[in-house]
Amino acid sequence: DAEITQSPRHKITETGRQVTLACHQTWNHNNMFWYRQDLGHGLRLIHYSYGVQDTNKGEVSDGYSVSRSNTEDLPLTLESAASSQTSVYFCASSYLPGQGSYEQYFGPGTRLTVT
């Protein structure tokens, strides 16, 4: 069965460290997204990609970067982790319009703690 996975599921890191969160999908979706979920803020878009070599900034992109070298993966990098980046991170993917429905399929999330 097609799926979307995230690793690690839990991560504790120190302020100033570089951290990379992995996202892998086997749906063959062109679109991939990264969100963070914080109490009182819901789901906020960090970065997204519409295909290989395409990346775009979302609402809360400062301090984060992504790269898309293949269809299946969109790793999220925190260049220099800050305590404000303590959050739960969700990766999602979807079809292009016309290829399928609009809904995004979400991964199980990564809980990141920056100490």
Added chain:
Amino acid sequence: DQQVKQNSPSLSVQEGRISILNCDYTNSMFDYFLWYKKYPAEGPTFLISISSIKDKNEDGRFTVFLNKSAKHLSLHIVPSQPGDSAVYFCAASALGNTPLVFGKGTRLSVIA
């Protein structure tokens, strides 16, 4: 500026009764609306959607209503069950390949 608003952070309903979750939006370009359900320690899962050409979409116990003139949609769950207890997110998309915009969510508690 919040484009998708869920003004009720929480809602408590008795088992068997109707749950009504509300969502308002400000962007008139939105033409597709979705509801997601999220359990603790899991990713959100798609529940039901509606396009702007419809005013109602039904799937089992779940019905979504869209009032375009009021820029308002609602999710009705009838009858509510304890397993429906979760956080519900409303999301909207504009025409074309644009990212979904999510509301802050409403935590539904269904009491047995």
